[in-house]
Amino acid sequence: MKIGILTSGGDAPGMNAAIRAVVKSASHNSIEVLGIKHGYKGLIKQELIPLNIFSVDGISEKGGTILKTARCPEFTEEQGRKEALETLKRFEIDGLVVIGGDGSFRGAEKLGRLGVKVVGVPGTIDNDLAYTDYCIGFDTTLNTILECISKIKDTDSSHEKTTIVEVMGRYCGDLALYSALAGGGEIISTPEKKLNFGDICAKLSENISKGKNDNVIIITERMYDIEELQKHLEKKLEISIRSTVLGFVQRGGNPSGFDRVLASKMGVRAVQLLMEGSTRRFIGIRNNRIIDVGFSEINDIDTNKQKEYDLLDELL
Amino acid sequence: MKIGILTSGGDAPGMNAAIRAVVKSASHNSIEVLGIKHGYKGLIKQELIPLNIFSVDGISEKGGTILKTARCPEFTEEQGRKEALETLKRFEIDGLVVIGGDGSFRGAEKLGRLGVKVVGVPGTIDNDLAYTDYCIGFDTTLNTILECISKIKDTDSSHEKTTIVEVMGRYCGDLALYSALAGGGEIISTPEKKLNFGDICAKLSENISKGKNDNVIIITERMYDIEELQKHLEKKLEISIRSTVLGFVQRGGNPSGFDRVLASKMGVRAVQLLMEGSTRRFIGIRNNRIIDVGFSEINDIDTNKQKEYDLLDELL
Amino acid sequence: MKIGILTSGGDAPGMNAAIRAVVKSASHNSIEVLGIKHGYKGLIKQELIPLNIFSVDGISEKGGTILKTARCPEFTEEQGRKEALETLKRFEIDGLVVIGGDGSFRGAEKLGRLGVKVVGVPGTIDNDLAYTDYCIGFDTTLNTILECISKIKDTDSSHEKTTIVEVMGRYCGDLALYSALAGGGEIISTPEKKLNFGDICAKLSENISKGKNDNVIIITERMYDIEELQKHLEKKLEISIRSTVLGFVQRGGNPSGFDRVLASKMGVRAVQLLMEGSTRRFIGIRNNRIIDVGFSEINDIDTNKQKEYDLLDELL
Amino acid sequence: MKIGILTSGGDAPGMNAAIRAVVKSASHNSIEVLGIKHGYKGLIKQELIPLNIFSVDGISEKGGTILKTARCPEFTEEQGRKEALETLKRFEIDGLVVIGGDGSFRGAEKLGRLGVKVVGVPGTIDNDLAYTDYCIGFDTTLNTILECISKIKDTDSSHEKTTIVEVMGRYCGDLALYSALAGGGEIISTPEKKLNFGDICAKLSENISKGKNDNVIIITERMYDIEELQKHLEKKLEISIRSTVLGFVQRGGNPSGFDRVLASKMGVRAVQLLMEGSTRRFIGIRNNRIIDVGFSEINDIDTNKQKEYDLLDELL
Helix, strand or coil, X not given: CEEEEEECCCCCCXXXXXXXXXXXXXHHCCCEEEEECCCHHHHHCCCEEEEXXXXXXXXXXXXXXXXXXXXXXXXXXXXXXXXXXXXHHHCCCCEEEEEECHHHHHHHHHHHHCCCCEEEEEECCCCCCCCCCCCECHHHHHHHHHHHHHHHHHHHHHHCCEEEEEECXXXXXXXXXXHHHCCCCCEEEECCECCCHHHHHHHHHHHHHCCCCCCEEEEECCCCCHHHHHHXXXXXXXXXXXXXXXXXXXXXXXXXXXXXXXXXXXXXXXXXXXXXXXXXXXXXXXXXXXEEECHHHCCCCCCCHHHHHHHHHHHC | CEEEEEECCCCCCXXXXXXXXXXXXXXXXXXXXXXXXCCHHHHHCCCEEEECCCCCCCHHHCCCCCCCCCCCHHHHCHHHHHHHHHHHHHCCCCEEEEEECHHHHHHHHHHXXXXXXXXXXXXXXXXXXXXXXXXXXXXXXXHHHHHHHHHHHHHHHHHCCEEEEEXXXXXXXXXXXXXXXXXXXXXXXXXXXXXXXXXXXXXXXHHHHHCCCCCEEEEECCCCCHHHHHHHHHHHHCCCEEEEECHHHHCCCCCCHHHHHHHHHHHHHHHHHHHCCCCCEEEEEECCEEEEECHHHCCCCCCCHHHHHHHHHHHC | CEEEEEECCCCCCCHHHHXXXXXXXXXXXXXXXXXXXXXXXXXXXXXXXXXXXXXXXXXXXXXXXXXXXXXXXXXXCHHHHHHHHHHHHHCCCCEEEEEECHHHHHHXXXXXXXXXXXXXXXXXCCCCCCCCCCCECHHHHHHHHHHHHHHHHXXXXXXXXEEEEEECCCCCCHHHHHHHHCCCCCEEEECCECCCHHHHHHHHHHHHHCCCCCCEEEEECCCCCHHHHHHHHHXXXXXXXXXXXXXXXXXXXXXXXXXXXXXXXXHHHHHHHHHCCCCCEEEEEECCEEEEEXXXXXXXXXXXXXXXXXXXXXXX | CEEEEEECCCCCCCHHHHHHHHHHHHHHCCCEEEEECCCHHHHHCCCEEEECCCCCCCHHHCCCCCCCCCCCHHHHCHHHHHHHHHHHHHCCCCEEEEEECHHHHHHHHHHHHCCCCXXXXXXXXXXCCCCCCCCXXXXXXXXXXXXXXXXXXXXXXXXXXEEEEEECCCCCCHHHHHHHHCCCCCEEEECCECCCHHHHHHHHHHHHHHCCCCCEEEEECCCCCHHHHHHHHHHHHCCCEEEEECHHHHXXXXXXXXXXXXXXXXXXXXXXXXXXXXXXXXXXXXXXXXXXXXXXXXXXXXXXHHHHHHHHHHHC
């Protein structure tokens, strides 16, 4: 048996730990592994390299992905997928592990429908796949954000000022939500529970009137023009406010223990599923158990999230 | 309503986040909070301080415990507990939150049987309370251990040598197990799956024969004399080996996001339980849901752990 | 004898270590210390607190400044300085330690000319005081920038892309220069050695043609519109490029050992100078020796800097 | 022209940055570089690999040494050095860069006397080469120690207890001294200023009597049996004390900015010296300038050190 593995979409810390787990587990079960470079692009362009236990030695602690990743518009076309399919046949690959987010999973599902045995492993810092409690990379990025906010608070506290901090997450507020649950900010606005400028201003004003001058306002990206929000608050409250977009530092860095363990468990399960002959299954963790679902279920809404938003009322 | 809160036993990162959550949530529900210093000792000696939302501002990111902790042999005596009870009455405390490990919980249960409304929050890096998937502090310590091992591997790799690393955990192997699941070590021995010197030697010899010279051997504390193990391996394999006891660096440090979120959730639940009139309940997280159990259940064995040990066969 | 101490201007990691050193050294020499909060503003508004060895216990490892800092337009007026002077007289302060950057030093010099015994300690991450090789905070911020770049490189390397990184420094390129000397970037542009868009494009194009696709371009703030530069490069080279402004994470964080030691040495010297009856002296480190200069010398150009820029030709 | 480079003795963070600088600078000057693996052992065993700018891409931020290092008893024999010499001739190496500590330098000097053009770059965390203010690796290890102590202080403070911390340094107290100058400990004992058990006990007792219960006692390795010291203090003062040997975590880790910049400057100078035809020169930094000395001067005592010890009287 021979399996292929690729990472696709934005990189996430822990992807390497998942690659390692797939290779280690495959090796343990006498399965060959080919690494496909640059995601689906490498599948079309036939960029494959053999991976063995020495290729993955020590990688679990490194950020990014040793297999590289890339955007691949060709793959959204039928012609592109046909070429990808041919590569898989030529290299006699019996099963494919795709590590990535929802776009990558869409690609995997399409390949699966063409007859390829394929399983998906969720790697995205945004945590925007509803079917799984955690995606690989989310925990590391949460820690990075909290470390950044801790530094920002040193200055906020010294100057007794408020700072607006924009975090990643695409259309998902989990990074902002968890940062606030962790006590990283005083005011939070996410796509799931969006505050308008007036709400934010009122809450900030209330905090200041209580004597809390150094507030962190955490917002998810893509929701507002951060400078506009800053100016609004400065004008309404007649104070000086700072704003900062955390940006690309959130994506890299050595993965946390949680992400490495999660990636290890998911990587092993991916090999098991392929060995069992399963296909078009997407691995997740739910209720602290590793699970797998079909493509139609990956956007199933996590009913637990509302409870976590309710906690904010108690904590902020 | 007025509640007391104390931290007891060994400190764990995240205890402050739990204190903050209790105070914030209590304040939100118009409940007064008194902090009891030095654990049960402060209860006997009447060391109480009022806590409000300003007392806990910014503490969620700090290691240790602002309430301090101490051993208290007096509290194991009936006389000591009687005095503690009197303090609670004198200060008109309606409910008590105890943050700590199994010893602290034993004390809480005993107080509870004397009529005090008491709830326990699990704070211990050892993760040795079977009823909960995670205790506060475990995740942070796991990250600390992995960072230490990463540094040790720089030297191991440069010298192509093997190092034995002793980690904390008391009688519980979780810190070692998760470090290994994360890819932090090549050989692991824990109380739950103890290898003898011969097993370790055989496994190390096998790795070296495959060309893997820089191995990390992770062992839980209290199992062996680490120097004896080192000498045994050096003599049998005729190589130079290093050993290091990570020691007290594992206990401190700023808590991880995971621990801070966990502590926040548990702190809020603690207040809820006391508001509902519950007592002698011990909070945990199981299947990614916050739960609470009675004292008799805190050592209920986690049946999931064997699966995690099985994973090691695939990953090491 | 009684001395006052204040921090002014932007906060810098290590300011607390300097405060601690002043208090410890003063205490050792039986000198009283009053901390003035919020910089010169607190001097005008009489916000003074006594500081003793317990006030400064454990602060040397904390970012920001426990004395807070603030802008103070009143102090640029004669009337403001007169009020400050009165405060110093009322509290019988014999000498004043001012920790801050060039603006803070200008204020100190003016106070000094009014008869106050005053010494300056350079605390600014920008390292823009020419008379001293290092200012307190610079080393910590350099480390923070390199850690951020390391994370950004994980993603750059995974995507084989280039990122423009804007770092702090005001009108001084030292943070960018040292980041590049440390191997943190492939292309660098600073106020002291400014590249125009064409230069940067040519250098980037050359690197890519050699096979180096993931470049970090480090630029000092205030030089360009970073998005304009990004678009220019994208258009000219027909590739996708990323850009990120590191922002306020650069200012906070626990100070490095270097900054803490430097701050300790400078703090002790500050007390010595005041004990000797010196005034209007500004402490620095030059040639690895603690020195002090008069106000007219603080902008004396460091003739060594050109050599460091020459090194870049060898290293990039 | 062709130069060889090797790392020898204990690894130190920043060695890779020095390797990178040598290769980059050599490449800039059209000089070929051969990397010699495993130190002098690889010179005898002819383990050489070509290094170019791609070999060193991204390594400046990594701990350890990509060239590996090893002990080499053969090289202390004339026969071993003769074989090393033959390797250098066979590979037509015109100059050799040796990165390491005093043992490595002794070897370099001996090779130099046999006619090899050789320069030394000081890489050792112990900072025990008297002729240079800083060795590569010292700054990083100082930061690591201070981070470890910061974690230990979380627990010390929570339990109001004292901990003895043993740090590296071989026979040199600089790591302990600088940790204390940085405010990392309350009591310090080094080879240069050794306290006996009675001194330590008296100082600790004094601190406790003033109300400072959580002290950190920093000692350099090889001076005492740490457990004996612990027991002595516990018995004399009738308190519980903890002790911890930081061990091998001090040696690894990503190098600090300071070490990377220092390594870059020294690496460039090494190439310059070889290009100028110099030999048996050992590079250092003194008075913030890169210098080079002959072998007889490498143990010249740094007269500045006493001043730093004097500072401790003011600061502790």
